Amino acid sequence: MAASGAGVPMRREVLQLYRSLLRVARQFCDYNIREYSKRRTMDAFRDNKNLRDPSQLSAAFSHGKAQLEVAKRQSLLYSLYPPKVKSIMDF
Amino acid sequence: RAQVAALIGASPKEIVFTSGATESNNISIKGVMHFYKDKKRHVITTQTEHKCVLDSCRHLQQEGFEVTYLPVGSDGLIDLDRLRKEIRPDTGLISVMAVNNEIGVVQPVEAIGQICKEFNVPFHTDAAQALGKIKVDVEKWNVSLMSLSGHKIYGPKGVGALYMRRRPRIRVEPQMNGGGQERGIRSGTVPTPLVVGMGAACELAMKEMEYDEKRIKGLQERLLNGIREKIDGVLVNGSMDRRYVGNLNLSFAYVEGESLLMGLKEVAVSSGSACTSASLEPSYVLRALGVDEDMAHTSIRFGIGRFTTEEEIDRAVELTVKQVEKLREMSPLYEMVKEGIDIKQIQWAQH
Numbered sequence: 001m002a003a004s005g006a007g008v009p010m011r012r013e014v015l016q017l018y019r020s021l022l023r024v025a026r027q028f029c030d031y032n033i034r035e036y037s038k039r040r041t042m043d044a045f046r047d048n049k050n051l052r053d054p055s056q057l058s059a060a061f062s063h064g065k066a067q068l069e070v071a072k073r074q075s076l077l078y079s080l081y082p083p084k085v086k087s088i089m090d091f
Numbered sequence: 092r093a094q095v096a097a098l099i100g101a102s103p104k105e106i107v108f109t110s111g112a113t114e115s116n117n118i119s120i121k122g123v124m125h126f127y128k129d130k131k132r133h134v135i136t137t138q139t140e141h142k143c144v145l146d147s148c149r150h151l152q153q154e155g156f157e158v159t160y161l162p163v164g165s166d167g168l169i170d171l172d173r174l175r176k177e178i179r180p181d182t183g184l185i186s187v188m189a190v191n192n193e194i195g196v197v198q199p200v201e202a203i204g205q206i207c208k209e210f211n212v213p214f215h216t217d218a219a220q221a222l223g224k225i226k227v228d229v230e231k232w233n234v235s236l237m238s239l240s241g242h243k244i245y246g247p248k249g250v251g252a253l254y255m256r257r258r259p260r261i262r263v264e265p266q267m268n269g270g271g272q273e274r275g276i277r278s279g280t281v282p283t284p285l286v287v288g289m290g291a292a293c294e295l296a297m298k299e300m301e302y303d304e305k306r307i308k309g310l311q312e313r314l315l316n317g318i319r320e321k322i323d324g325v326l327v328n329g330s331m332d333r334r335y336v337g338n339l340n341l342s343f344a345y346v347e348g349e350s351l352l353m354g355l356k357e358v359a360v361s362s363g364s365a366c367t368s369a370s371l372e373p374s375y376v377l378r379a380l381g382v383d384e385d386m387a388h389t390s391i392r393f394g395i396g397r398f399t400t401e402e403e404i405d406r407a408v409e410l411t412v413k414q415v416e417k418l419r420e421m422s423p424l425y426e427m428v429k430e431g432i433d434i435k436q437i438q439w440a441q442h
Contacts, residue, residue: 032400088357
């Protein structure tokens with residue numbers, strides 16, 4: 001069930017992936033995990049912004065898609081058992 | 092298994108899964124000494140080791156072995172020359188932890204490894220706090236045994252590993268007897284979900300180590316500078332150069348640690364470590380550093396990790412400064428200091 005690295009992603013697809021990752025990140029109930037997901041996504045996309053080599057581009061894109069799957073699964077699981085007390089930082 | 096091995100530069104055949112670093116430490120210390128008990132009767136370790144190491148050594152002492160506890164300097168590092176002097180022909184094991192859990196100091200493990208190679212003594216290191224945070228290489232460090240912990244690298248609790256060198260082979264007497272799992276070293280069904288979790292955590296740690304370290308270093312500086320800007324009398328316990336960036340152990344003069352902790356209810360800090368939380372005594376690690384009794388009582392340990400945010404650091408600074416100022420306001424000792432009285436000269440009257 002691995003995401004296929006077929007072909008180099010287009011700019012539109014990359015932006016779509018970026019937005020999806022941030023959207024899922026916002027759904028985490030836990031403050032720390034939410035902030036980490038947002039921050040890590042932004043930093044990773046920023047660091048890879050100047051990639052030009054096609055194999056590197058498609059590898060990074062597949063990695064991003066795999067992470068999106070992980071994030072979707074986990075945010076669903078965590079929301080099934082939300083913590084009773086919110087973090088102090090959420091107030 | 093391969094994921095764990097890759098993170099420390101070992102072969103998968105050299106990894107044994109256990110229930111945690113505590114068990115790995117027990118196997119290393121008691122296992123090695125029991126195996127070689129006819130010829131080797133001496134163990135060298137440090138005064139700042141984790142409780143499980145010190146407790147295992149005490150157990151060995153009760154059985155008749157001899158243990159030397161090396162003192163540390165005020166920066167938390169051991170004296171290598173002193174180590175050389177303590178090695179005897181019947182020394183069976185030298186155990187020094189790589190990163191201290193309370194003060195975050197990184198011991199000179201490479202140099203210690205060289206000394207152990209020179210004298211042909213097995214070197215065990217408790218790398219529970221070091222794994223995934225600093226570069227761990229069993230070849231460069233010349234370790235024979237290394238204890239690893241799953242939950243310290245954001246893996247599941249209840250799993251750990253023990254690295255055991257194959258060339259030259261180190262032998263241990265197993266502490267868990269039974270069906271012979273894990274090459275006979277640790278019997279008992281291997282907990283698959285926990286082990287998979289630990290492997291995944293190790294792989295992630297390898298990828299994220301550089302990114303995490305850079306970020307955490309910035310956060311540590313932000314925390315320390317933020318606090319130092321607002322209040323004085325703040326001491327960092329342990330060497331500032333050789334330390335892991337995610338651990339900051341501070342002493343605030345004229346303030347008591349436990350009361351500061353009670354005031355810092357929203358911040359996850361500790362005065363000491365989890366294994367010493369039951370007692371109100373100041374931690375033995377700080378005492379080994381030679382910190383004055385009054386400063387040892389006021390120490391607080393801040394832990395910064397992969398998930399710590401800048402806002403949390405700022406909030407922690409704000410809360411800490413507020414609490415310290417409040418406590419100092421109430422403290423008669425602080426009043427005396429402000430008036431210029433030297434506290435050390437006071438003769439305390441008996442009631």
